[in-house]
Amino acid sequence: MTRWDNLHERYFNYLATLSFDKAKELLEKDGNKMNNDFVQYFHMLVQFERSYHNFGFVVGPKGNLSNIKKDKSLSQCYSDLHMSLIEGQTNNKPSNMTQATVDETKEINYLQQLNAGLITFLSIRTSLMKLYEQISSAVKRNEHNVRLENYLSETTSISQIDMSSLNIPVLNPIRYLLKHEIDCLLLLIQSYVYICDYQYMNGISTLHHMHCILKEWNDNIENQQNTNHRFTLSNSSPLNFFKSPTKPALYTFYFKFHELLVAKFTLYFTDTLIEYGGQDAKIPMGKTNPEFSARIAQFYRRSNVEWITLILHTTKQQINSSQTIPITESNSNQSLPSMNDDRPYQIIFSYPNKPNSTDEIVQQIITKVSINHDMLISGEKVFYSGDANQSKTYFLQNIDPRITLVLVFASHRQERDTTITNFLNELLDLLRGSRQLLYFKNASK
Template identity: 25%
Template sequence: MRQWVSFEDLVMMCEEIMKENIKKFHHPLLGPIRTVFSYECESLCHLMQAQILMSMWSYLSCVMQLHEAHTKLNSWAAMIPSKEVKSAFGARSTKTQIFPPLHSWLTKFKAILLSKFGLYFYDVLAKQTMPSLLKANLSKTSEDFVGKIHTFQKKSDAQCIYLVLESQGLNSQVKEGGYHHPKKYMEKPQGMETYPPIFAYPVDRIVNPAHWPNIVMMMNSSAHQGDKLKVFYDKASDKRPQTSYFIIRVDPHIWLVSIFDSKKSEKDSTINSFMTDMALQLRCHTVLASLKSFSKS
């Protein structure tokens, strides 16, 4: 597994690059280049800010950053001239836009963030639309994470899959993803409530609080072990059979947990592949790694 990416540091670097260089386009003929440079930096900063806010489970602020990035990318796209492409066999030529590699990559970055947004704020979105419509919209995203979880749950016979928020250290209110009036008083969560499940699958199954002591124990014991997948087995009791827990941190404050009502091998390839692949994608490591291929374009 790769090391963590500090998006906070990247935002600071991007803002510094823009601040230092934007004033160098002083000649009027450089106006279009200055505008494109501004769109490049601003859209990237907004996307990285959205990633940071998403990892803190801050719904409304994240929406605003995604919207700003979308607006900047559209404004940049409007400046790209269309080129005439001749079809084969004497057919009519058509006009098409050929986007710069950086614009294409930023669009890809935005797409993965929208996919991630649909997973992290699934419950918030579900309250605003019909379940069938939400499912249809999520299936159109570049990575249907909810669909992937559904497939994994059926294939592995997992009892449940959770995304758990570690709210300690977060300044914003965490209930409802911070989607409430900032002046509305809300009591700070205490005890186990500081580790709320922000997503649970199957979505129609009641969250089992009996698992939470084990989940919290694993989160705390794995806090200093980087991004490795951890496995824990709980002995059978009168209340439940032997349970297997697989847990991995996918963001600084968010953990992915898969629970099974039987003893699963810690080397189970299906479980390991799902957990590690989900972690890489949710951390945006996969899309960042794709920069290498775009740089060669």
């Protein structure tokens, strides 16, 4: 123990539970009792972390960064603080430890460990912000077709960064804070990839794991932080979609995206879940994806569409399979009792009901998907097939690399029918998570 342990422990607990006002009050009241070399950094870290969890690195403004130049991004602020600690680590090495007392030696060793731990913390924070900024750039280029699998490799690398320097008692709270965020980010992208790849066991396992991490993160905040001390978004913030009186914006983003992935999973694996869980599974499944089912049912009533189907390309190579860690050694398709590997295309969802695989309409749909596969694969455009001389009209849209949405009408429909195109765009954005990713569009340059 050193004379600073208790104060530092309280400070980092406040920081980890996002009690930024309490952390600031502690510094103002007892900062003179702390080591002078770190107090200025602690003040900065309160400001930076408050802004970080309010997405200051994405949407701006950076928050109450009163001592920071206005032209600096939050990422630059963290980088500067990171470099200051590295320089301090180099310049403040004790010249003669042999003459120090036992207590002085303990304090010197403690401060060195604290400095090293904070360097690691800031390095990881900076890496996370760079990744978020990459996603932001992708959303600004094309908000409707952002492929999260493109960020799996970098997220995996961040998750493998050595955090052992944070394994000292006073830094444990912020180590857990970092770990919760990194684990959620990795599990979110892994779940996203597994669902896009139509991998049932891996998908459901990672979704459950992410649920457990989110619960730990949430419990840590709620058990240790009074709601009066949580930050709130301003009324003008573009993140009001995520506004909650009791949850930080960063946590809320992951929570909402997890909800979306669960809904998407139940939609893609409806038949499998019913086959495993029986008809009783329909009630809890309906609660996970009410937005999908409500929009589909409403569109069916309004548009007189004959079929709304999702087609799986069963033989298409999986995406980024080398970068995901499978939960089971067996091929994911083998775990699906309803999967037939002999057919390259299969209907995995259909509304108002599922036709038999031998029905003529099924063969017509699959033929359309197969013939136009190369055009559909980019996911950018809707394929339209219909004219006044045809008895049916088809709209095809690639959702994920292996999943295609097909609408079939029993009569001629115009290619630019707004009722149809609006539904396609809405369902596409929901299934791809574009709505959740929209907040990245406001990232500062």
